[in-house]
Amino acid sequence: MSEEDPTRRTVIKVGAAVAAVATAAPALPDVAEAKAAVTDTARISLKVNGVTHRQELEARVTLLDALRERIGLTGTKKGCDRGECGACTVLVDGRRIKSCLTLAVMQQGREITTVEGLARGDALHPVQAAFIRNDGFQCGFCTPGQLMSAVACVHEGHTGSDDEIREWMSGNLCRCGCYPNIVASVRQAAKEMS
Amino acid sequence: MDAFAYTRADQPERAVRLAADPRARYIAGGTDLLNLMKDGVQRHDHLIDISALPLADVRESGGRIRLGALSRMSDVAVHQAVRRRLPVLSQALLAGASPQVRNMASLGGNLLQRTRCWYFRDPTMPCNRREPGSGCPALDGLNRWHAIVGGSDHCIAVHPSDLAVALTALDATVRTLSAEGPREIPMAGFYLPPGDTPHLETALRQGELITGIDVPVTELAAGSTYLKVRDRATFEFAVVSVAALVRLRGEEVREARLAFGGIAPRPWRSEAAEQALIGRPLNAATIEAAGAALVRDARPRAHNAFKVPLVQRALSDILGQFGRNR
Numbered sequence: 155m156s157e158e159d160p161t162r163r164t165v166i167k168v169g170a171a172v173a174a175v176a177t178a179a180p181a182l183p184d185v186a187e188a189k190a191a192v193t194d195t196a197r198i199s200l201k202v203n204g205v206t207h208r209q210e211l212e213a214r215v216t217l218l219d220a221l222r223e224r225i226g227l228t229g230t231k232k233g234c235d236r237g238e239c240g241a242c243t244v245l246v247d248g249r250r251i252k253s254c255l256t257l258a259v260m261q262q263g264r265e266i267t268t269v270e271g272l273a274r275g276d277a278l279h280p281v282q283a284a285f286i287r288n289d290g291f292q293c294g295f296c297t298p299g300q301l302m303s304a305v306a307c308v309h310e311g312h313t314g315s316d317d318e319i320r321e322w323m324s325g326n327l328c329r330c331g332c333y334p335n336i337v338a339s340v341r342q343a344a345k346e347m348s
Numbered sequence: 349m350d351a352f353a354y355t356r357a358d359q360p361e362r363a364v365r366l367a368a369d370p371r372a373r374y375i376a377g378g379t380d381l382l383n384l385m386k387d388g389v390q391r392h393d394h395l396i397d398i399s400a401l402p403l404a405d406v407r408e409s410g411g412r413i414r415l416g417a418l419s420r421m422s423d424v425a426v427h428q429a430v431r432r433r434l435p436v437l438s439q440a441l442l443a444g445a446s447p448q449v450r451n452m453a454s455l456g457g458n459l460l461q462r463t464r465c466w467y468f469r470d471p472t473m474p475c476n477r478r479e480p481g482s483g484c485p486a487l488d489g490l491n492r493w494h495a496i497v498g499g500s501d502h503c504i505a506v507h508p509s510d511l512a513v514a515l516t517a518l519d520a521t522v523r524t525l526s527a528e529g530p531r532e533i534p535m536a537g538f539y540l541p542p543g544d545t546p547h548l549e550t551a552l553r554q555g556e557l558i559t560g561i562d563v564p565v566t567e568l569a570a571g572s573t574y575l576k577v578r579d580r581a582t583f584e585f586a587v588v589s590v591a592a593l594v595r596l597r598g599e600e601v602r603e604a605r606l607a608f609g610g611i612a613p614r615p616w617r618s619e620a621a622e623q624a625l626i627g628r629p630l631n632a633a634t635i636e637a638a639g640a641a642l643v644r645d646a647r648p649r650a651h652n653a654f655k656v657p658l659v660q661r662a663l664s665d666i667l668g669q670f671g672r673n674r
Binding site (some may be wrong): 194196212213214216235236237240243249250251252254255256257259260303306307310312320321322324325 | 349350351352353354356375377378379382383386395397399422445446447448449451452581582583
């Protein structure tokens, strides 16, 4: 692709860089102790899917934006960016969280798993395979979040009935309305992983 | 989201020192604060990360269950002692938010989450809670979600926390630390009525840190339950909710404590409803009397009058459960 024909992703990346330059950091509180300790940009290291990534980030960068825009792992999706849709679900130390609702700087030293970290080479994770077999998606935008939530849901043991699966998958919305097949996928994955 | 400075605090005393500056704010789970900052409802120059403070344990001691302020909703909900001795607390926590948010949100942050009133959450609208004196569009606007009791002519927003309703019924105490030292605030005095200062929501002072919550373990608390009525089955705030602690001897109500969510600007304890039950048999007539006492001073608005019968029916449902379990 030529420079006159940038990909959508490069446009987004350039836009983010410009925004970062244009916004001045706030003046620090004039408390002596705070001055010594406070940073508005931080050199942080995030461990994602077993790989350590060192980044210099503003404190306001969410874990979601760090994953997508800095580290380049765009499997994790930004839907609402308000914790309502679940498309940004990742595992932190094995627990599912919404990566749009936490700051990257707060997640240092933890093991972060994204959808890119589920498969082992060409071998899909049983939850991924179950979603394909059960047609658990249509457009696919919510699917990475659904998968991460489903992996946690199975490990938590919240798959005793379809009602229980629905309750414990309720933090992930699907605008295509694939819920019956998502429930079937989780049910099957739970059976295979037990 | 505007840029801000960030400090991770490793000791409560240091967090409190940093938060003496009014431009600073604590962040724990971040599940509400970051939304408020993204939407421009709140701006803070300095966030003090308290998520690593050693305040996340849950233990039983001296007739109380002591909950660390930074313990997560999901961990507290499944804690054995909580489930066995304080079922209403476990149920209220599991009725809130989504599994992902419950893995993130701290108990202290849950108590301090801001109202979901859509006028408050929209910085282009006036709101006395957000900008004192700017007005309250909910009074004559879209007020289906709003308070039927305890509101004022300045604010009728409802408090969204299920946890706070359960803790109010359980007569819990909030433990805090500030520059003046530690203190304890009973739940009954933790949230302030809106009056003409709805922007003052809690008894906390600038920089005061919630360090924990103490809940008394009683026979009454062991028989407690939570009912949440929502517009959809799950992952939604309460339209109305009830936390009920009832102790029966035979048919007679010996003790009762009732707190309600979704109907008031703060968790709503109704001693009037309790008094209509205590010392009387639990039957259709006394349950109806308790419901009537609960809404005696209700002041519904154009779109929320349905909450008046709804909360009475919710109370009737939950009290009926105690009758059946006898």
